[in-house]
Amino acid sequence: MQNSQRTPGVVPGRLDQAAYRSNFDDLHPPLDAHEASVAADRCYFCYDAPCTTACPTEIDIPLFIRQIQSGDADNAAETILTQNILGGMCARVCPTETLCEEACVRQAAEGSPVVIGQLQRYATDHLMERGLHPFERDTPTGRRVAVIGAGPAGLACAHRLAMHGHSVVIFDAREKAGGLNEFGIAAYKAANRFAEAEVEWLLKIGGIEIRYGEKLGEGLLLEELQESYDAVFLGMGLAGVNALRTEGEEHAHVRDAVDFIAELRQADDLASLPVGRDVVVIGGGMTAVDAAIQSKLLGAENVTMVYRRSRDRLSASTFEQELATAKGVKIVLNAQPVAFNSEDGKTVSSVTFAYTEDSATGFHLSDETFTLKADQVFKAIGQSLKGVPGVVEIKSGKIVVDEKGRSSVSGVWAGGDCASGGDDLTVTAVANGRDAAEDIHVSLTGVAG
Numbered sequence: 001m002q003n004s005q006r007t008p009g010v011v012p013g014r015l016d017q018a019a020y021r022s023n024f025d026d027l028h029p030p031l032d033a034h035e036a037s038v039a040a041d042r043c044y045f046c047y048d049a050p051c052t053t054a055c056p057t058e059i060d061i062p063l064f065i066r067q068i069q070s071g072d073a074d075n076a077a078e079t080i081l082t083q084n085i086l087g088g089m090c091a092r093v094c095p096t097e098t099l100c101e102e103a104c105v106r107q108a109a110e111g112s113p114v115v116i117g118q119l120q121r122y123a124t125d126h127l128m129e130r131g132l133h134p135f136e137r138d139t140p141t142g143r144r145v146a147v148i149g150a151g152p153a154g155l156a157c158a159h160r161l162a163m164h165g166h167s168v169v170i171f172d173a174r175e176k177a178g179g180l181n182e183f184g185i186a187a188y189k190a191a192n193r194f195a196e197a198e199v200e201w202l203l204k205i206g207g208i209e210i211r212y213g214e215k216l217g218e219g220l221l222l223e224e225l226q227e228s229y230d231a232v233f234l235g236m237g238l239a240g241v242n243a244l245r246t247e248g249e250e251h252a253h254v255r256d257a258v259d260f261i262a263e264l265r266q267a268d269d270l271a272s273l274p275v276g277r278d279v280v281v282i283g284g285g286m287t288a289v290d291a292a293i294q295s296k297l298l299g300a301e302n303v304t305m306v307y308r309r310s311r312d313r314l315s316a317s318t319f320e321q322e323l324a325t326a327k328g329v330k331i332v333l334n335a336q337p338v339a340f341n342s343e344d345g346k347t348v349s350s351v352t353f354a355y356t357e358d359s360a361t362g363f364h365l366s367d368e369t370f371t372l373k374a375d376q377v378f379k380a381i382g383q384s385l386k387g388v389p390g391v392v393e394i395k396s397g398k399i400v401v402d403e404k405g406r407s408s409v410s411g412v413w414a415g416g417d418c419a420s421g422g423d424d425l426t427v428t429a430v431a432n433g434r435d436a437a438e439d440i441h442v443s444l445t446g447v448a449g
Contacts, residue, residue, distance in 0.1 A: 012273055014299025043065045060083070143231075152181060155170075177199045233413045233433070304331075308336040385398060
């Protein structure tokens with residue numbers, strides 16, 4: 001017998017298959033050719049385009065939109081991919097509403113920007129669906145570079161190095177490439193296994209080998225990589241998960257949101273995934289929003305996201321917050337968990353929160369508390385750096401790098417979430433990896449790309 005939204009406990013199959021398909025379909029359906037043409041016509045093609053300045057990868061946005069307008073989607077894609085080799089995924093997951101589209105002059109004048117992200121997706125999807133890869137590998141240089149992490153930063157670095165003719169070996173701790181794009185982003189943002197398809201397309205450049213199940217610090221040593229390779233790029237992201245250190249955190253069904261999202265992304269049958277009737281998500285970032293929304297989409301009856309500070313401190317964008325509430329997620333602010341309660345001493349049954357005060361005198365817990373019923377709790381309070389050798393300088397939990405991505409260790413570069421300047425965005429990680437690759441190329445050959 002199928003379960004329902006009112007079934008107690010953490011169970012699978014709360015919805016029928018049609019509901020799962022609908023809930024996890026594309027968040028934004030792709031534009032067709034006519035829609036793309038109409039959308040492109042709204043661009044002013046600014047000479048000193050603020051949208052380009054707002055893009056971390058500095059894509060020439062007016063140029064690619066003009067190419068779409070003229071019916072040349074493939075060249076538009078090449079314009080995008082020259083700057084951002086993961087332009088297809090970024091078109092799906094970038095917070096364009098706070099980057100290029102927020103800077104759009106149409107937004108300033110009318111409150112309705114050019115749909116840059118959707119136009120970017122239209123162009124890159126058109127090219128990838130035709131199986132085209134517009135870049136060729138240069139003559140092999142005989143130089144070998146090791147890249148740690150097959151996420152956005154590592155893949156972008158590897159592709160640019162391969163274009164310059166270097167041989168690249170990517171080492172990744174997981175069984176599949178993609179990093180955050182494959183394991184850490186809501187399924188409805190990258191439907192139909194797009195992240196996997198994009199990696200396969202990227203590897204068409206040649207000269208890149210990926211070795212799975214290889215983790216830095218666990219059999220894979222930095223000093224050995226330095227001896228065997230001409231350069232090393234660290235792009236492993238943030239593998240550690242912060243703990244709340246709250247009473248009862250060890251109870252069953254209190255788990256890390258990143259593990260839940262990864263499990264969901266790899267599931268062949270969403271109906272097989274168990275979810276609670278009453279779900280509480282602790283945190284205020286994109287991971288918290290993704291966990292909360294997907295819990296609701298899996299059939300949870302009540303989902304509450306609780307953040308310890310005020311709304312203006314939420315790191316999730318306004319669009320993501322509004323999407324969560326539109327899907328039925330309740331957002332509670334200025335509250336911090338003080339106890340995970342259990343009726344049987346084993347499984348979580350509720351969470352007690354204390355109201356918080358965030359003032360000029362600092363952050364404080366008040367004496368006033370409240371309790372939320374919860375048969376499942378997801379913790380989304382941030383991730384931490386893990387497994388980096390002590391010889392590499394770390395500050396504030398990130399690898400210290402200069403503007404070119406060079407770490408404190410000669411011959412070792414870093415980028416993405418694990419490095420200073422990383423901000424948990426795919427597009428920023430791509431920019432870090434690309435720019436580090438250019439500096440590695442200069443370092444190895446003395447010739448600028």
